[in-house]
Amino acid sequence: MKFSTTPAGRSTVMLEVELPPERLQRSIDESVRHLGQRTRIPGFRPGKIPRPMLERALGVRRDDPSAPNPIHDDAKEHLFEASVLEALQQADLDVLSISQPEWLSFVEGQGARYRVTLPVRPEVRLGAYTDYPFGIQVEPVDDAKVDQVIEQLRDQQASLVPVEGRGAEKGDYAVVRFEGRRDGEPFEGGSADRFPLVIGAERMIPGFEDQVIGLEEGQSKTFHITFPDDYPDESLAGRDVEFDVTLLELRHKQLPELDDDLAGAVGEYADLAALRAEIRRRLEVNARDDARHAFADRIIEFAVANATVEIPDLLIDREVEVMHDELKARLADQGIGYEEYLRVTQKDEAGLLAEYREPAEHRVKTLLVLSEIADAEGIEVSDDAVEAEIERARTRYTENPKLVSYFDSPRGRQYIRSTLRRTRTVETLVDRWLAAHPEVGPVTHLEGEAGGRTGSVVPSDAGATTASREPETEESIT
Amino acid sequence: MTLQASEVILRPVISEKSMDETQRSKYTFAVHEDANKFQIKDAVEELFKVDVVDVNVLTTKAKEKRRGMRRARTRGFTSPWRKAVVTIAKGEKIEFFEGV
Numbered sequence: 001m002k003f004s005t006t007p008a009g010r011s012t013v014m015l016e017v018e019l020p021p022e023r024l025q026r027s028i029d030e031s032v033r034h035l036g037q038r039t040r041i042p043g044f045r046p047g048k049i050p051r052p053m054l055e056r057a058l059g060v061r062r063d064d065p066s067a068p069n070p071i072h073d074d075a076k077e078h079l080f081e082a083s084v085l086e087a088l089q090q091a092d093l094d095v096l097s098i099s100q101p102e103w104l105s106f107v108e109g110q111g112a113r114y115r116v117t118l119p120v121r122p123e124v125r126l127g128a129y130t131d132y133p134f135g136i137q138v139e140p141v142d143d144a145k146v147d148q149v150i151e152q153l154r155d156q157q158a159s160l161v162p163v164e165g166r167g168a169e170k171g172d173y174a175v176v177r178f179e180g181r182r183d184g185e186p187f188e189g190g191s192a193d194r195f196p197l198v199i200g201a202e203r204m205i206p207g208f209e210d211q212v213i214g215l216e217e218g219q220s221k222t223f224h225i226t227f228p229d230d231y232p233d234e235s236l237a238g239r240d241v242e243f244d245v246t247l248l249e250l251r252h253k254q255l256p257e258l259d260d261d262l263a264g265a266v267g268e269y270a271d272l273a274a275l276r277a278e279i280r281r282r283l284e285v286n287a288r289d290d291a292r293h294a295f296a297d298r299i300i301e302f303a304v305a306n307a308t309v310e311i312p313d314l315l316i317d318r319e320v321e322v323m324h325d326e327l328k329a330r331l332a333d334q335g336i337g338y339e340e341y342l343r344v345t346q347k348d349e350a351g352l353l354a355e356y357r358e359p360a361e362h363r364v365k366t367l368l369v370l371s372e373i374a375d376a377e378g379i380e381v382s383d384d385a386v387e388a389e390i391e392r393a394r395t396r397y398t399e400n401p402k403l404v405s406y407f408d409s410p411r412g413r414q415y416i417r418s419t420l421r422r423t424r425t426v427e428t429l430v431d432r433w434l435a436a437h438p439e440v441g442p443v444t445h446l447e448g449e450a451g452g453r454t455g456s457v458v459p460s461d462a463g464a465t466t467a468s469r470e471p472e473t474e475e476s477i478t
Numbered sequence: 479m480t481l482q483a484s485e486v487i488l489r490p491v492i493s494e495k496s497m498d499e500t501q502r503s504k505y506t507f508a509v510h511e512d513a514n515k516f517q518i519k520d521a522v523e524e525l526f527k528v529d530v531v532d533v534n535v536l537t538t539k540a541k542e543k544r545r546g547m548r549r550a551r552t553r554g555f556t557s558p559w560r561k562a563v564v565t566i567a568k569g570e571k572i573e574f575f576e577g578v
Contacts, residue, residue, distance in 0.1 A: 043493030043496075049494075053492070
């Protein structure tokens, strides 16, 4: 076997392999044997068919080399599979995937030659990825922000107290009984015995809630109202309907006083000052954490923009596929059919995939660049760290055993390792910058807390929501 | 009754056994049911331009074939046919079998 390799641009290599006649013959004989076992011809036991008979049964035409030849096809397939791996090993090429070959010649007794273009691991030329022309920006926490949270808390702690001595107003919580009549006849869905209503929330057809304003508890009212023209039920759209409405209950929201009692009601806080201090602390932690993430994202953008990679189309195709699958999974989560989505967004699949190409290329490039930086910085992830991450996944995704077992598999481990490695790389870059700029103050990464980001600033909410980053993509390239 | 050579020899029999026997100069044909050894010898010599050394003939009998279950049960027979195994002179060949 002889072979030669030539670079073919965009991180691909053209491999040309020449096979000697003996090897070709061996392979063809093997294919004849193999196909003879599977072909049934009356009068012959399987595997006992002479080659000329077999060829005739398979429709091989000896006089016409361009005619389909299953024996040659089979032999080609096996020859290619075996020889291409051999060649790649000898040539020491790091190929990402193997594509279909182009056969230049294939003649029994003379030998065969083929050519195949293979995508190789792209070479990443890193540009600057330190010395950023920007810094970390921590949003300062002022009293207004603390007040905002306090107001939210008050709203949560508010109680609904009965209204006395006045009619309904916007913002009140009412319970009403109503009956609607169209042409003097009650219609379906047009009446309710106890219907909760937030006046001014515009949940009812326009005008209905306005009519309730001014009613006192126990009072009734009869009025006409016209359904909007675009009302979904056609028998009602644009129609004039008469309603009898009785206001059964009327309450309004009363916010608790802004005092030490509120602090006690929200959690274990001695007084308002302690609550404010805690809110401020959490807001500051969040602001630092957000700033760190934003800074990390900018660093990634910066490093990616400065690096050059020639990404083979194959990698982009794969990433597009991944993104396409992600979209489908997202739609399935929301209970939207894929066909329906295409119809509503007025796209076809080809257009959708074409749209994905650019972001896909960017994603692939990001992964490659981060891996390359990790190499350059000598960042390693220990087995213990991987195990710890699997353990964390086990407790976090108890309801999804399939995902957990994936993480536990060698492939999953590899995936976790490369993801961790990229995360660490970015963290290392951030920490290094922070060490060089002590004036910024400590912006530590909250590694102990799940997901890194603390979600809620409202202290009563114990379970912080975790904004986990989406699993990124194909692990095979990292 | 006079049979033409092409009427005597109906078709070659191509099977694992017959293909194997060609290596011992024995060629198998399906022949007319009334043909005798002399007619077969003459016909093969005429059609394939070879020297026939020996002719063996036999009639494969009709076999009963049944099919269907219970009420749909039917019974039939395969057609009987006459087979001739012709031995030709050493060194000669009948090309008809070669190409296939």
